[in-house]
Each structure stands twice: as structure tokens, then as C-alpha cells.
Amino acid sequence: MTHTDRRRFLRTGAAFSAAALLPDLALPAAPRLGEPLSIGLIGAGRQGRAILAELAKFPDVKVAALCDVSAARLASGLRRAEGAQGLADHRALLDLPEIEAVVVATPSHLHREPALAAIAAGKHVYCEGPLATTESDAAAIAAAARAASTIFQTGMQARSNPIYLLARSFVASGAIRDVVSMRAQHHRKSSWRLPAADPAEEAALNWQLDGSVSLGLVGEFGVHQLDAVHWFLGSYPSSVSGSGAVLCYPDGRSVADTVHASFDFGRGRVLAYAATLGSSAEGTHELFTGTMGTVKLGWTAGWMFKEADAPTQGWEVYANRQGFGNEQGITLIADATKLAAQNKLKEGVGLPEPPLYFALADFLRSIREAKPVACSAEEGLRAATVAIAAHRAISSGERIAIEVPGSRAR
Amino acid sequence: MALLFASFSMGTRFEILLEGEESAHPRAAGEAALAEIEELDRRLSFFRRDSLVSRLNRSAALAPERVDRDTFELFAEALKVARDSRGAFDIALGGLLAARRAGEPAPAEWPGSSAIELDARASTVFFTDPRVALDLGAIAKGHALDLAGRALREAGVTRALLHGGTSSVLALGGPWPIALERAEGQRVELCDAALSVSAAHGRRFPDGGGHVVDPRTGRSAADERLVAVVGARARQADAWSTALLVDPDPGLAPPDLGIALASGPRALRTISIHGAGRAAFVPSPLVA
Numbered sequence: 001m002t003h004t005d006r007r008r009f010l011r012t013g014a015a016f017s018a019a020a021l022l023p024d025l026a027l028p029a030a031p032r033l034g035e036p037l038s039i040g041l042i043g044a045g046r047q048g049r050a051i052l053a054e055l056a057k058f059p060d061v062k063v064a065a066l067c068d069v070s071a072a073r074l075a076s077g078l079r080r081a082e083g084a085q086g087l088a089d090h091r092a093l094l095d096l097p098e099i100e101a102v103v104v105a106t107p108s109h110l111h112r113e114p115a116l117a118a119i120a121a122g123k124h125v126y127c128e129g130p131l132a133t134t135e136s137d138a139a140a141i142a143a144a145a146r147a148a149s150t151i152f153q154t155g156m157q158a159r160s161n162p163i164y165l166l167a168r169s170f171v172a173s174g175a176i177r178d179v180v181s182m183r184a185q186h187h188r189k190s191s192w193r194l195p196a197a198d199p200a201e202e203a204a205l206n207w208q209l210d211g212s213v214s215l216g217l218v219g220e221f222g223v224h225q226l227d228a229v230h231w232f233l234g235s236y237p238s239s240v241s242g243s244g245a246v247l248c249y250p251d252g253r254s255v256a257d258t259v260h261a262s263f264d265f266g267r268g269r270v271l272a273y274a275a276t277l278g279s280s281a282e283g284t285h286e287l288f289t290g291t292m293g294t295v296k297l298g299w300t301a302g303w304m305f306k307e308a309d310a311p312t313q314g315w316e317v318y319a320n321r322q323g324f325g326n327e328q329g330i331t332l333i334a335d336a337t338k339l340a341a342q343n344k345l346k347e348g349v350g351l352p353e354p355p356l357y358f359a360l361a362d363f364l365r366s367i368r369e370a371k372p373v374a375c376s377a378e379e380g381l382r383a384a385t386v387a388i389a390a391h392r393a394i395s396s397g398e399r400i401a402i403e404v405p406g407s408r409a410r
Numbered sequence: 411m412a413l414l415f416a417s418f419s420m421g422t423r424f425e426i427l428l429e430g431e432e433s434a435h436p437r438a439a440g441e442a443a444l445a446e447i448e449e450l451d452r453r454l455s456f457f458r459r460d461s462l463v464s465r466l467n468r469s470a471a472l473a474p475e476r477v478d479r480d481t482f483e484l485f486a487e488a489l490k491v492a493r494d495s496r497g498a499f500d501i502a503l504g505g506l507l508a509a510r511r512a513g514e515p516a517p518a519e520w521p522g523s524s525a526i527e528l529d530a531r532a533s534t535v536f537f538t539d540p541r542v543a544l545d546l547g548a549i550a551k552g553h554a555l556d557l558a559g560r561a562l563r564e565a566g567v568t569r570a571l572l573h574g575g576t577s578s579v580l581a582l583g584g585p586w587p588i589a590l591e592r593a594e595g596q597r598v599e600l601c602d603a604a605l606s607v608s609a610a611h612g613r614r615f616p617d618g619g620g621h622v623v624d625p626r627t628g629r630s631a632a633d634e635r636l637v638a639v640v641g642a643r644a645r646q647a648d649a650w651s652t653a654l655l656v657d658p659d660p661g662l663a664p665p666d667l668g669i670a671l672a673s674g675p676r677a678l679r680t681i682s683i684h685g686a687g688r689a690a691f692v693p694s695p696l697v698a
Contacts, residue, residue: 194442
């Protein structure tokens with residue numbers, strides 16, 4: 001088959017299959033005429049600055065103000081928000097009448113106050129995950145969000161991720177048949193400690209390493225992965241057990257740098273979770289193993305592995321594949337239709353923007369076009385509840401029963 | 411006490427060496443510096459679909475795109491070097507470089523960085539020619555080292571050595587002695603300064619040409635040249651070492667850079683040193 005013939009073959013084959021099966025990548029709304037949406041950012045740490053980098057990509061959005069209690073972090077944030085006002089106090093930010101929406105990116109144990117104040121001030125809110133670090137804080141935020149007429153989105157990015165949306169549709173349509181096992185891991189090689197120019201700031205800056213306020217690895221990283229599992233399965237675990245230790249960085253921290261947890265989803269289905277700061281091997285991903293196939297999701301890329309006896313769909317013949325040892329994974333491409341039309345199906349494996357971009361795009365769509373919220377405060381509350389229980393299990397070594405608010409096993 | 415940090419970023423190995431016990435948690439300082447490098451790789455990579463550069467290459471010809479201050483200043487400096495070097499350095503070569511990498515013939519003509527418009531007030535980038543594709547390979551490592559160095563200084567570190575792929579080096583404190591490969595006996599001593607060495611070695615295009623390309627002709631720079639530039643900032647040294655490899659006229663470069671130009675097929679026979687810079691090029695007594 002000549003080069004040109006193959007391209008034509010791929011184009012027609014993939015375009016047909018893509019149109020039939022794969023959702024088009026939903027592009028953010030075209031810039032609206034009139035005033036840009038004015039946004040305020042509360043918390044200009046690492047995550048806050050990452051949010052600013054993504055918000056800069058929306059031409060109809062203006063970051064009008066940001067606030068942080070640290071002058072150094074505020075200055076760093078202002079370098080990413082041309083023309084924004086810098087403030088030290090979130091109450092001053094919420095007093096600005098032009099601000100319509102607020103992003104809360106303070107430390108997790110400090111979400112409650114700015115989130116409740118923003119809702120009370122009538123602003124739409126995007127709140128980073130975990131929603132909060134205690135059940136009562138999370139419940140208070142969810143209750144306030146429920147009662148308000150403004151938009152509230154929890155920053156659980158899987159639910160906006162085009163690759164995860166695609167994979168979920170496959171799982172929902174039975175492509176992997178019955179799920180028998182789930183695994184998730186978060187591996188990175190980093191002490192997770194931030195340097196403080198001023199020793200007095202050191203403790204506050206490194207709240208994540210402080211067991212009295214932090215939910216540790218399962219609460220800060222695992223919660224996002226847990227939410228993805230809840231979303232895929234439509235159910236929540238009823239109990240969790242686990243263990244953790246400081247294996248790599250005995251620097252006075254009171255939070256484990258290596259944890260394992262086992263979540264019981266009932267009827268014999270278990271999610272095995274592992275997180276460590278001591279190794280980057282195989283990074284961060286979730287695995288859903290079913291009787292006809294396995295889906296592996298790695299946030300910026302995803303793959304489906306079929307069992308040998310699984311029926312082959314027509315479109316799979318043309319799909320891109322990637323080798324993993326002896327296995328071949330079908331790459332889950334987010335915008336296959338568009339790429340196929342441009343004869344670019346081979347390129348562009350992986351997301352065209354970071355996952356955070358899509359979560360923020362959904363937030364903007366919810367505000368402007370009444371699109372249903374990608375991850376509600378309620379789902380944020382549920383994910384936080386499970387993460388809090390997991391952290392308790394890891395810290396105590398006991399199996400902890402989980403009572404997820406308002407959930408029904410499905 | 412020495413701590414070594416390493417990361418594979420921008421297609422090469424970056425290393426950071428911290429010496430001394432200046433801060434209570436030196437590990438945190440080194441990791442913060444590595445985090446800057448890794449984040450820059452995600453933002454500036456031509457090869458990542460979700461990078462800012464890929465986004466600009468898709469959209470900046472349609473409408474001005476906002477970029478953060480650090481990135482804006484990087485582009486501004488790159489455009490200045492492009493003008494001052496008479497086009498020997500250019501960040502707009504993405505299309506041309508992609509063709510050479512694929513073994514395809516170069517296009518008949520291509521736009522240069524003169525087709526890039528910067529608006530300082532709005533902090534935006536706009537391409538006046540849709541064929542512009544950014545490839546920041548010739549300046550990205552230096553920029554990464556500068557930001558990593560800034561993170562180290564903010565954490566209170568005063569003595570460290572950083573490099574990317576051994577061709578871009580930044581020294582905090584010093585003196586740190588650096589030997590130059592292919593320039594027998596030549597050493598540089600760096601003290602709060604950066605060094606960038608450009609030469610045709612390592613990766614080559616399918617047609618055998620070296621990876622440093624003359625933006626004006628599309629052809630690879632001559633194989634037997636080596637350029638070493640020393641200056642206060644790594645990204646300026648990076649950009650000028652590339653420019654001078656293409657057009658070895660040291661008169662074009664800013665006067666506060668130290669420049670060593672060398673040529674000759676094997677070990678370098680002729681070395682000429684220009685400018686005082688911030689380092690001493692120490693010639694070996696073996697060099698005539």
C-alpha cells in the first residue's frame with residue numbers, strides 16, 4: 001500500500017469509527033463579545049500559579065485580582081497575571097464588585113473560610129481538591145454550595161479530562177465487560193518539601209508534611225484518583241485499610257512518604273492504592289481491569305488493552321497502538337475525529353492541553369452556558385470523605401468503615 | 411557535603427550540584443530548582459502537544475496569545491539576539507528544523523523571528539506569518555538554568571554548579587573549574603557566571619548535517635568550529651554561542667561576554683579569545 005493510499009485508508013476508516021464511537025473534543029466556547037469574565041484567585045502557591053498559566057489561555061477571561069498572605073508568593077503570582085491587583089487578604093478580594101468568579105487554591109486545610117466567604121459574596125467558585133481535610137469542613141462547604149444559586153465546582157480534574165471521558169464511555173458500554181480489579185498509584189521522586197527563604201515561614205509553607213493538618217499522599221494526590229474511580233464505577237468504597245511509613249526522608253516530617261491502602265467496593269471488588277515519594281517508576285495512573293480488557297489512564301494519555309478472546313470492533317483495526325513489553329495498548333486519543341480529518345491521527349497522542357485546562361474550561365462553560373458542573377461540591381465531599389478515612393486507616397493501621405454522604409451503592 | 415540532583419528534561423540530562431550546609435533543608439532547594447527546569451520543559455517543549463510553545467504554534471498567528479512575564483522576557487531577549495546577530499540566531503525555525511529532522515528538503519523560504527510581534531503592555535505574542543513555528547532549543551537550556559539558579563538563590567544557596575547536557579553551565583559562587591572537551595587543555599573558571607559551548611557533535615540530521623542550522627541559509631554550521639561563551643546569564647550565553655557558531659563574528663556580541671572561538675578538524679588548533687567576560691579562559695601551554 002503506498003503512502004498516499006494508506007493515509008486515505010486511515011482517514012476514511014478512522015473518521016467513520018471516530019464519528020461512530022468517540023466523542024468530539026469539546027472545544028472551549030469562542031470568545032464572547034462584551035466584557036471578559038473577571039476572576040479572582042485566592043492562594044498564589046504552586047497550584048495557584050499553575051491555574052494562572054491556564055487561565056491566561058482563555059481570551060475572554062481576565063484575572064482581576066489575586067491574594068496571598070505571603071508577599072513573595074504574591075509577587076510570583078503577579079508575574080503570571082498581567083494587570084491584576086495584588087492583595088494580602090481574601091476579604092478585600094471578595095469586596096471587589098467586578099469579580100464574578102473565584103478560584104480557591106489555598107492549603108487544603110484552609111479551604112473552608114475563603115470558599116464559604118466567596119459563596120456568601122455571591123461569586124461562582126472553583127475550589128481545589130481535596131475539598132477540605134475534615135468531614136465537618138467539607139460538609140459545610142457542600143451545604144453552602146447546595147444552597148447557593150451560583151456555580152460551585154470541585155477541582156477533581158478527571159471528570160473534565162477528554163481521555164477519561166472517552167475511557168469512561170468505553171467502560172460504560174461494556175468494552176472491558178465486568179470490572180474485577182482496580183489499581184491506582186502515585187509515584188514521584190521528590191521530598192515534597194518546599195524551600196523557605198525565611199526559616200520562620202518553613203512550617204507554614206510545608207503544611208503538607210505536617211500530620212496535624214495534612215491528609216498526606218492519599219489526601220493530596222490520591223483523592224483525585226479516588227474520585228475518578230467513583231465516577232467510573234458509580235459507587236464508593238464501604239471500608240479502607242492501609243499502612244504508611246517515612247522510608248526515604250526522615251527530616252522531622254509527621255506524614256508518611258510511602259503509603260498503601262486497600263479500598264473495599266463490595267462484592268469482592270477492591271481498589272489497591274500505592275503512593276510514594278521515593279520512586280518515579282510508572283508515574284501516576286489508574287487501572288480498571290475487566291474480563292474483556294483493561295483500561296490504563298495516566299492523566300495525559302490513556303490506553304485500552306484487550307483480552308485475546310474479546311470481540312474486535314471494526315475501528316480497532318485502524319487505531320494507534322503502543323507497546324508495553326509483550327502487550328499492545330490501543331491509545332485513547334482525545335480528539336480523534338478532528339485529527340483524522342486533518343490526516344494527523346498518528347501525531348498528537350495525548351492531550352493538547354494540561355488536564356487543569358479542561359477542568360477550568362468546564363467551570364467557565366458552567367458559568368456562561370449553564371453546562372452541568374463537571375464535579376459538584378457533593379462529589380467533592382464524597383471524595384474527601386473517602387480520602388479522610390483512608391488517611392485515618394493509614395495512620396492508625398486499622399480498617400475504617402466509610403460512610404459516604406448521600407450515596408447509594410449502584 | 412555535596413548533594414546531586416538530576417533530571418532528564420529537554421531531551422538531555424540536567425544536573426545540579428549543591429555544596430555546603432547553607433540551609434536547613436538543602437534537598438528542598440535542589441528540588442525546587444529541578445522543578446523549575448521540569449516545568450519549563452513542559453511549557454517550552456516543541457515536542458509536547460500540551461506545551462505552551464505547541465499552543466502558540468497552533469494559535470498565535472490567529473490572535474495575540476498571553477504569556478507569563480518570564481516567558482515574555484525570554485522571547486524579548488531572543489528577538490534582540492536575532493537582530494543583533496544579523497539573523498544568525500533565530501527561535502522561529504521550527505518548521506525548517508522539523509523538515510531537516512524528517513530528512514525532508516528544506517522549504518524554499520521561511521519566515522524568521524521578524525514575524526514575531528511582542529506587546530509588552532499586554533504581555534502577548536503574535537505571529538504575523540502563519541508559517542512561524544517556535545523552536546526554543548537553542549536558548550531553552552540556558553533559560554532553564556537561569557530560573558533554576560534564581561530558585562536556588564531564593565532558597566539561600568550561594569554555592570552550586572548546574573548544567574544541562576554539559577553544554578550549558580551555570581555557576582553560583584566559585585571558582586568552579588570547567589574543562590572543555592575537544593579543546594585540549596582549555597579550561598574555564600566560572601564564578602557567578604554561565605558558560606555555553608556550541609559545536610557540531612552528538613545528534614545529526616538524517617542527511618548528516620550538524621544540529622545547529624544557519625537560519626539564513628538552512629544549512630548546518632561548519633563541523634570543525636567550537637564556540638564557548640561566558641556571561642552573567644545562561645540564556646544569553648546559550649543564544650550567543652549558537653549565533654557565533656553560525657556566524658563567528660565576535661564583534662556582534664555584547665561587550666560584556668567572554669568569547670572563545672576555535673576551529674580545526676580535531677583537537678582545536680587555533681583558539682582566539684575575545685573580551686574579558688566574567689571568567690578566565692586558561693590556555694594550555696601546549697596550544698601554539
